[in-house]
Amino acid sequence: MNRQRVVIVAVALAVIGAIIPIAAMLYVSWNLAVRAEQDRLELFAERAITRANRSFAEARLVLFTIADSGVEPCSPDHIARMRLAVFDSRAVEEMGYFENRLLRCTSWGVTEGAVEQAGADYVTPDGIAVTIRIQPAVSGGKPMMALHHRNYNVLVDPLRFVDVILDEDITLAIVGANGTLVSALNAPDPALIKSIIAAPRIGIDENNLFAVARRDGWLAIATAPRTGMRKDLRRQQMMLLPVGAFIAAFIVGIVYWLSKKRLSPLGELTLAVQNREFIVHYQPIVALKTHICVGAEALVRWRRPDGSIVRPDLFIPLAEESGLILPITDQVIQAVVSDLGKLLVADRGLHIAINLSVSDLKTGRFLSVIENALDHTGIHNEQIWLEVTERGLMDIESARETITAARARGHMVAIDDFGTGYSSLQYLQGLPLDALKIDKTFIDTVGRDTATSSVTPHIIDMAKTLSLVAVAEGVKTKEQADSLAALGVAFGQGWFFARPLPLEEFIAFYHQSKHQYGASPDVLPRMPAYGMVP
Numbered sequence: 001m002n003r004q005r006v007v008i009v010a011v012a013l014a015v016i017g018a019i020i021p022i023a024a025m026l027y028v029s030w031n032l033a034v035r036a037e038q039d040r041l042e043l044f045a046e047r048a049i050t051r052a053n054r055s056f057a058e059a060r061l062v063l064f065t066i067a068d069s070g071v072e073p074c075s076p077d078h079i080a081r082m083r084l085a086v087f088d089s090r091a092v093e094e095m096g097y098f099e100n101r102l103l104r105c106t107s108w109g110v111t112e113g114a115v116e117q118a119g120a121d122y123v124t125p126d127g128i129a130v131t132i133r134i135q136p137a138v139s140g141g142k143p144m145m146a147l148h149h150r151n152y153n154v155l156v157d158p159l160r161f162v163d164v165i166l167d168e169d170i171t172l173a174i175v176g177a178n179g180t181l182v183s184a185l186n187a188p189d190p191a192l193i194k195s196i197i198a199a200p201r202i203g204i205d206e207n208n209l210f211a212v213a214r215r216d217g218w219l220a221i222a223t224a225p226r227t228g229m230r231k232d233l234r235r236q237q238m239m240l241l242p243v244g245a246f247i248a249a250f251i252v253g254i255v256y257w258l259s260k261k262r263l264s265p266l267g268e269l270t271l272a273v274q275n276r277e278f279i280v281h282y283q284p285i286v287a288l289k290t291h292i293c294v295g296a297e298a299l300v301r302w303r304r305p306d307g308s309i310v311r312p313d314l315f316i317p318l319a320e321e322s323g324l325i326l327p328i329t330d331q332v333i334q335a336v337v338s339d340l341g342k343l344l345v346a347d348r349g350l351h352i353a354i355n356l357s358v359s360d361l362k363t364g365r366f367l368s369v370i371e372n373a374l375d376h377t378g379i380h381n382e383q384i385w386l387e388v389t390e391r392g393l394m395d396i397e398s399a400r401e402t403i404t405a406a407r408a409r410g411h412m413v414a415i416d417d418f419g420t421g422y423s424s425l426q427y428l429q430g431l432p433l434d435a436l437k438i439d440k441t442f443i444d445t446v447g448r449d450t451a452t453s454s455v456t457p458h459i460i461d462m463a464k465t466l467s468l469v470a471v472a473e474g475v476k477t478k479e480q481a482d483s484l485a486a487l488g489v490a491f492g493q494g495w496f497f498a499r500p501l502p503l504e505e506f507i508a509f510y511h512q513s514k515h516q517y518g519a520s521p522d523v524l525p526r527m528p529a530y531g532m533v534p
C-alpha cells in the first residue's frame with residue numbers, strides 16, 4: 001500500500017472508529033431510555049391488573065354472599081340487605097335480583113316494568129357471567145359492568161378497574177377476557193389501543209411508547225408520549241456519551257499511532273522486508289588486463305510498490321540501526337542464487353560479491369543462510385565473495401571469528417572502501433583477508449597530480465605484499481583502467497565498464513564481454529592465474 005492509500009485508509013478508519021462508538025452509545029442510551037420508560041409503563045399496567053382483580057374479587061364476594069343469604073327475594077329485608085351490601089362495598093354500585101331473566105328488584109327497591117337480563121360477554125371459570133357494558137335501567141347514570149351469578153347481578157363502575165394513581169402523561173386501558181375494552185384513564189389513543197388489543201406487545205411508534213401486562217384474563221395497556229422519555233434519554237446520554245467519546249478518542253489515537261508508525265521510514269522498511277521488495281542490481285567486475293567480466297558486486301535496491309527504486313545509501317543505515325539489515329542480507333543472498341545460479345554453475349571463473357553489514361559480521365548467521373541457499377545448486381562457495389567495510393570490522397574479535405569461518409568454507413573475503421577509515425592498516429595486519437577493494441577516492445587520483453595520488457601505488461604494493469587480490473572501485477576512465485592494470489591491479493569495477501545493472505542487462509553484459517574479449521579463465525582469483533603478483 002502506498003502512502004496515499006495508507007493515509008486514505010487511516011482517515012477512513014479514524015472516521016469510522018470515531019463514529020461507531022459515539023453512534024453505539026447514542027443507540028445504547030436511546031435503548032436504555034426506552035427500556036426504562038417501558039418498565040415504568042409495565043409497572044402501571046401491572047398495577048391496573050392488581051386493581052382490576054381487587055375490584056372484581058370484591059364484587060364477586062358481594063355477589064356470592066347475597067346469593068347464599070336465603071332471604072325471601074325482593075322482600076323488604078332482602079332489598080335492605082342488598083342495599084347494605086352495596087353501601088359496604090367500594091366496588092359495587094348497584095345490585096339486582098332476577099327471575100326468569102327479568103329484573104324483579106334491585107338495591108334501590110322493587111323494579112317497575114320489565115327489565116331483561118343482559119347477555120354475557122364472557123363467563124369466568126367460576127361461573128360468573130360478565131357483561132362489560134350495560135346501561136343501568138333503574139338508576140340510570142353511566143354505563144357499568146355487570147357480574148351475574150345465579151339470580152343476582154352486581155353493577156361495577158368500570159373506573160374501579162383502573163383506579164390507579166397515574167403520572168400525568170400516562171394513559172391506561174384495561175381489557176376484559178374477551179378482548180373488549182373495559183375502562184380507560186387519561187384518554188389513550190383509540191387506534192393505538194385497538195392495535196395493541198389485536199396484537200398485545202411492548203413497543204414504540206411515532207408518537208407513543210407502550211407496554212402491556214397480562215394476568216388473570218385481564219390485559220392492561222399503559223402508554224406515554226415519546227417526549228416523556230427525553231429527560232431520561234438526556235441522563236443516559238450524559239452518562240454514556242463521554243464513554244463513547246473516550247472510546248472514539250482511543251480508537252482514533254490507535255489509528256493515528258499505527259498509521260504514523262506505518263508511514264514512518266522504519267514502518268515502510270519493515271513492510272518492505274515483509275513484502276520482499278528488495279531486488280539486486282549487479283555491477284560487473286572485470287579483469288583489468290583482459291576486460292573480461294569475472295564477477296559482479298551484488299548491490300541491493302528497494303523497489304517500491306509504485307515501481308520507484310530506492311538507493312541503498314538511503315535505507316541501509318536505518319536497516320543497520322534497526323536490525324532489518326539481517327533479513328535484507330538474506331533476501332540478497334537468495335536473489336543472487338536464484339538470479340545467477342545457472343550462470344555461476346556454467347562459469348566457475350565467475351564470482352558474485354555480497355556486501356555484509358556490521359550485524360552480519362557480528363552474528364555470522366549469513367553463513368548458514370548462504371549454505372542453505374547454495375544447497376543443491378552446484379554453486380561453489382568460492383564463487384561467493386563477501387565484502388566487509390571497516391565499520392564491520394570494529395568488533396575485531398567477532399569479525400575475525402566470522403571471517404575465519406567464512407574462509408574455511410571457501411568464501412573469499414574482501415575489505416571494502418579500503419583507505420577511507422582510520423584503521424585500514426590495522427585490519428589488514430590483524431585479519432585473514434583475501435581481497436582489498438581500493439576506494440574510488442584513491443582511484444580518482446590515478447593519472448592526476450594531486451596530493452594523494454602517490455598513496456594509491458603504495459596501497460597496490462601493500463596488497464601485493466600481503467598477497468591480497470586488489471580490486472579498483474569507481475574506475476571512470478580508460479586511462480585509469482590502463483594505469484591500474486599497469487600497476488598490477490587485478491580487477492576493476494566502475495562506470496567506465498558498467499553501472500550497476502538489472503539482472504538481464506548484467507547477463508547481457510557478461511555474454512557480450514565473453515564474446516568480445518574471449519573466455520574467462522575458469523579458475524578463481526585466489527590462484528595466480530589473474531596476473532596477481534604474489
Ligand SMILES: Nc1nc2c(ncn2[C@@H]2O[C@@H]3COP(=O)(O)O[C@H]4[C@@H](O)[C@H](n5cnc6c(=O)[nH]c(N)nc65)O[C@@H]4COP(=O)(O)O[C@H]3[C@H]2O)c(=O)[nH]1
Nearest residue numbers: 299300311312313332355356357474475476493494495500
Ligand atoms: N561515483 C561512482 N560510484 C560508483 C562507480 N562505480 C560504482 N559506484 C557505486 O559505488 C557503490 C559501490 O558499492 P559499495 O562501496 O559496496 O557501497 C555500497 C554498500 O556499502 C551499500 N550496499 C549496497 N548493497 C548492499 C547490500 O546488499 N548489503 C549491504 N549491507 N550494503 C549494501 O550501499 C553502498 C552504495 O551502493 P550503491 O549506491 O549501489 O553504490 C555502489 C555503486 O553504484 C563509479 O564509477 N563512480
